[in-house]
Amino acid sequence: xxxxxxxxxxxxxxxxxSMLCVGLxxxxxxxxxxxxxxxxxxxxVDATAELVCAFKPQFAHFAALxxxxxxxxxxxxxxxxxxxIPVILDAKRGDVPSTAERYxxxxxxxxxxxxxxxxxxxxxxxxxxYLQYADRxxxxxxxxxxxxxxxxxxxxxxxxxxxxxxxxQLNRSGNVALVAGATHPQELAQIxxxxxxxxxxxxxxxxxxxxxxxxxxxxxxxxxxxxIINSSRGILYASQTDDYAQAAxxxxxxxxxxxxxxxxxxxx
Amino acid sequence: xxxxxxxxxxxxxxxxxSMLCVGLxxxxxxxxxxxxxxxxxxxxVDATAELVCAFKPQFAHFAALxxxxxxxxxxxxxxxxxxxIPVILDAKRGDVPSTAERYxxxxxxxxxxxxxxxxxxxxxxxxxxYLQYADRxxxxxxxxxxxxxxxxxxxxxxxxxxxxxxxxQLNRSGNVALVAGATHPQELAQIxxxxxxxxxxxxxxxxxxxxxxxxxxxxxxxxxxxxIINSSRGILYASQTDDYAQAAxxxxxxxxxxxxxxxxxxxx
Numbered sequence: 001x002x003x004x005x006x007x008x009x010x011x012x013x014x015x016x017x018s019m020l021c022v023g024l025x026x027x028x029x030x031x032x033x034x035x036x037x038x039x040x041x042x043x044x045v046d047a048t049a050e051l052v053c054a055f056k057p058q059f060a061h062f063a064a065l066x067x068x069x070x071x072x073x074x075x076x077x078x079x080x081x082x083x084x085i086p087v088i089l090d091a092k093r094g095d096v097p098s099t100a101e102r103y104x105x106x107x108x109x110x111x112x113x114x115x116x117x118x119x120x121x122x123x124x125x126x127x128x129x130y131l132q133y134a135d136r137x138x139x140x141x142x143x144x145x146x147x148x149x150x151x152x153x154x155x156x157x158x159x160x161x162x163x164x165x166x167x168x169q170l171n172r173s174g175n176v177a178l179v180a181g182a183t184h185p186q187e188l189a190q191i192x193x194x195x196x197x198x199x200x201x202x203x204x205x206x207x208x209x210x211x212x213x214x215x216x217x218x219x220x221x222x223x224x225x226x227x228i229i230n231s232s233r234g235i236l237y238a239s240q241t242d243d244y245a246q247a248a249x250x251x252x253x254x255x256x257x258x259x260x261x262x263x264x265x266x267x268x
Numbered sequence: 269x270x271x272x273x274x275x276x277x278x279x280x281x282x283x284x285x286s287m288l289c290v291g292l293x294x295x296x297x298x299x300x301x302x303x304x305x306x307x308x309x310x311x312x313v314d315a316t317a318e319l320v321c322a323f324k325p326q327f328a329h330f331a332a333l334x335x336x337x338x339x340x341x342x343x344x345x346x347x348x349x350x351x352x353i354p355v356i357l358d359a360k361r362g363d364v365p366s367t368a369e370r371y372x373x374x375x376x377x378x379x380x381x382x383x384x385x386x387x388x389x390x391x392x393x394x395x396x397x398y399l400q401y402a403d404r405x406x407x408x409x410x411x412x413x414x415x416x417x418x419x420x421x422x423x424x425x426x427x428x429x430x431x432x433x434x435x436x437q438l439n440r441s442g443n444v445a446l447v448a449g450a451t452h453p454q455e456l457a458q459i460x461x462x463x464x465x466x467x468x469x470x471x472x473x474x475x476x477x478x479x480x481x482x483x484x485x486x487x488x489x490x491x492x493x494x495x496i497i498n499s500s501r502g503i504l505y506a507s508q509t510d511d512y513a514q515a516a517x518x519x520x521x522x523x524x525x526x527x528x529x530x531x532x533x534x535x536x
Contacts, residue, residue, distance in 0.1 A: 025367070060363060060370035066378055068336055092363050094387050095328060096414040096471075099293070102328035110334055119362050121389040121409060123416030141389060146364040148391025152431070156424030163420070203364075 005114045005137030006174050008086040009199055012053045013225040015084065018256050021201070022048045022248075023090070023232030024057040024074065028065065030237050032244050037062070038070040040244070042077050044236060047245040048252040049082045054115075054228055056201075059091040075111055086114035088201070088228070092141065094119030100129040108133050115139055117179060117201070120163045124170060134173035137199075142167070142191050145181025145204030160187060164194040177201060180219065182210025182229070189218035197221040199228055205255065206234030212255065213262040220266065231255050273382045273405030274442050276354040277467055280321045281493040283352065286524050289469070290316045290516075291358070291500030292325040292342065296333060298505050300512050305330070306338040308512070310345050312504060315513040316520040317350050322383075322496055324469075327359040343379055354382035356469070356496070360409065362387030368397040376401050383407055385447060385469070388431045392438060402441035405467075410435070410459050413449025413472030428455060432462040445469060448487065450478025450497070457486035465489040467496055473523065474502030480523065481530040488534065499523050 013019060024044065026037045035043075045055060055078055062071040075087050089111055093103040100118075107116035107130075115137025118127055130138040143153055143160040153160040167176050178195065180188045182204035191200065200219055204210035212229065219227050235255070239247030281287060292312065294305045303311075313323060323346055330339040343355050357379055361371040368386075375384035375398075383405025386395055398406040411421050411428040421428040435444050446463065448456045450472035459468065468487050472478035480497065487495050503523070507515030 058367060060361070060367045060374060064370040064373040064378065066336065068334065092361075092387075093328070094362065094389070095360050096412065099326060099328045102332040105332040106328060110332060119360075119387050119389050121362070121387050121420055122412050122414055123419035123421070125414055125416030144364065144390050146390055146393055148393030151391035151434075152389055152427060153391070155427055155430065159420060159423055159427065162423065166419075 002135045004135045004175060005086055006199065008084065008114060009053060009228070012084060012086065016050065016053055017260070018051055018053050019225060019227045019229050019259055020052050020252060020256050021054040021056050021088070021228045021230040022052050022235055022252060023230050024055060025061045025232045025236060027061065030240055032240055032242060037065060037067050038073050041074045043245045044248050045074070045078055045082070047249040048235065049085060051249070051252045051256050052085060054086045054088055056088040056090050056230055058232065059089060072111055075113065079112065086137070088115045088117065088137070088139065089113035090117045092117050092119050094122050094126060096122060097125050097129055100126050104129045104133060108136050115177070117141065120166070124166050127170060131170060131173065131175065134175055137175050137177055139177040139179060139201050140167050142178040143180050143184055143187045145183045145208050145210065149181065161190060161194060164191045167198065168195050171198065179203065182215045183208055185211070185214040185218040188215065192219050197223050197226055199226055201228045201230060203230045205229055206231045212258040213265065216259065216262040216266060229255070229259060270403045272403045272443065273354055274467065276352065276382060277321060277496070280352060280354065284318065284321055285528070286319055286321050287493060287495045287497050287527055288320050288520060288524050289322040289324050289356070289496045289498040290320050290503055290520060291498050292323060293329045293500045293504060295329065298508055300508055300510060305333060305335050306341050309342045311513045312516050313342070313346055313350070315517040316503065317353060319517070319520045319524050320353060322354045322356055324356040324358050324498055326500065327357060340379055343381065347380065354405070356383045356385065356405065356407065357381035358385045360385045360387050362390050362394060364390060365393050365397055368394050372397045372401060376404050383445070385409065392434050395438060399438060399441065399443065402443055405443050405445055407445040407447060407469050408435050410446040411448050411452055411455045413451045413476050413478065417449065429458060429462060432459045435466065436463050439466065447471065450483045451476055453479070453482040453486040456483065460487050465491050465494055467494055469496045469498060471498045473497055474499045480526040481533065484527065484530040484534055497523070497527060
């Protein structure tokens, strides 16, 4: 019996005392000379594992290189070496229900991810096939971190809150979460107020300019924790020479320290 | 110098006298006994090539099987055997700009697709990286064919028309198209009125219940043609025994005949 994603996450927040998620986005131009994609990612995993609540391999970065085998190898490595750290496959899938079934097979059976990110543009019926896997997390895009996000997501009700409300209703098995970018703390707070203790995956701190203290003030769950604060390039490429693993560890520790300090400030 | 997607399509509409696109969605449970994914798709391609304006391999159906190599092989086969038939990679990618760059590399450089489908949820900045490939088609989801599509796409302005208007503006190089489902002819007509002669990829005829005559009445371009009418399962699984290729050809011919008849009705 597999431990549900939400339980994995709860335990990991407590055990690691960390809401940091390290994103694995290998870029061939930025890898240290002579280091393969798989070796690079595994070294980053080893260097940062004790500091994270989750790892998040980003699909496009592997697909562009034809590195599906390496992606599977890295996920397998995390499962065997750090069995209590959940793996989020960041693939942002979105398709009609019969096709979504195939994407769910890909994420949960082929790659054995603990959670997958999905795009709500096709509606709630397009998300149901993932929810059938009650022990896996389904992380729905609400408000993304990029500059152009609001162009569609702020339309109408607005759309990002409609998605958050639907996510609360879809959460029958406790396996739903949302993406809410760090770059828009006000929208993050609106999302939090709709979804109580639901986990929020928060991209956009570090290179995209999101502020950790604002993220915590806006997004902390009523019961504490509740955030998966992602940093990818700021950690992966802290150094591009031989000391990349140590540099990544130092960069991860710096984010974790920022989070802990902000948390202490909120509790003061 | 590669022929631009839009020119390929224009020529193919005329040469094949067909707006049918055959979707390649291999399902392991429905393949005839002893036939591999690659062989099945290649047989379908050979059986239907003279009847189509495009082929559309659907990414999830390959990804769920770990069949990336077969996907590349099938696309390569179409390019070499039928160089005037464009290949649309139906992957519905959607991510922040720096990640979208990697998805564009995957679709256009790794798989050498002539066009790719993309999801607009992250906004127009997330679509720009694909548009940099001026000779490739970028087919943006506007109104999809599934039952739950309107839940988000009909919000606000509505969203699907906002997407159509943005597509018209993004179409600086003449390489933008839209997805507009056959199951909602009224919305298809609204989209057509916003985008003049832009190509529309229309899923949802056949097993999803869309009506070819209504699609043509609503979606035909002012200059004629302008539609890429997709059928996948109705053609692929017309028979699941040894005669699958002949059965697929007959099913494709039946859709093409429906299209030609509807077109004659409109011109009468």
